[in-house]
Amino acid sequence: MAAGPVKGIAALKRMLWEENPVIGQILGICSALAVTNLVKNTLVMCLGLIFTLMMSCLTVSLLRNVIPRQVRMIIQVLVIAAYVIVIKIILDAYLPEISNELGPYVGLIITNCIVMGRTEGYAMNNKPIDSIYDGIGAGIGYSLVLLPIAMIREPLGLGTFFGMQLLPPDWTKWNMMVIAPSGFFALATYIWIVRAFKAGEGKR
């Protein structure tokens, strides 16, 4: 972590690259593996996470001076869970098919370590505005990993992109890319490449 508190837009920016929650901290892997076989589902998942992070960080930051230390984690989980349930209800109402396909994964945002990590690690000690930047940054950082992976998995596995036919119809579908194990390979390869870049950056 950087020395001293990071404020404002810098709190957002560092989450995109230097402290990207997925690449740097290997958090949020479960959903990264599960939902990245369709770009559309991934996008909804990313927006859901960004919303949850933003709202949870804001709420926890507003309450940070009144939350008793012993129950701070319970309160954080409660806040996160409440927002996630709200998202689930909204999806059920307006995007029932996507909600159905995402199944338990929307609910599992509650257990996404990124959210709790940011509320406990940043929002508990920082002002609301900075916490919002931090939360949105972490959410976008997560999306920057998931979306490219989905953009590789969906075309290779199903020949489509965002549900539209991308590759020629006689394309041999790589079933492997749709099922969970390929998520491991794709994510690992992605992290490998990004970290190789980062290492090169450090040497300069």
Add this chain to the structure above:
Amino acid sequence: MNEKIKTVIFTVAVTAVFVFMVSGVNALLNDKIVANRTVARQKVILKLFGLYQADNKWPDSVIPQLFASATAKISLPEAPALECYRHSVGADKFFVLAFSGQGFWDNISGFIALDLDQGKISGLEFTQHGETPGLGGRISEPEFKARFKDKPINSIRSDGLRLKIVAEGSATKPDEVDGITGATGTSNAVEKIINNTITSFIRLNEGGKL
């Protein structure tokens, strides 16, 4: 002691606020969610009647109307819990009925279309199950559901079943259906549910009164 009481009060208060928020959102959108579920069920039933395909891309608003005009619910006094539909016009013996039963993990429910004129299953759809994704969860794949199409329902095998689910790839007789490798529990549960559903429906229909 005072600190502890404050902590408890704080926790309860925060919980109350968020419970209120969540239930408020739920109350606001509940009607829409219920409507969505009804449309989803109606789509499944219409699909089994051959009146709807997933690639039709019809707006959800036309579904309830189509459902009401094309299908008729059958109610039998001796089986009040039965959820069964037929074409609203014509007297063909084509029925779509709801089934439900214990799966390997969770309840499995759905609809099955029976063509009694031909004595065959016409189609099968699952609306809810909690089977292991990738193993038992494969029951909701079109390829698995298609295995039941055109299977005979009137003959009873020597083991008392109408349809037997056998090891994947080994179904040779018409009354055998390929199961799912790695999901024997789910396969057995589906076998039991389907057989029970068909048997109880045929019993209700004794004498061809429907």
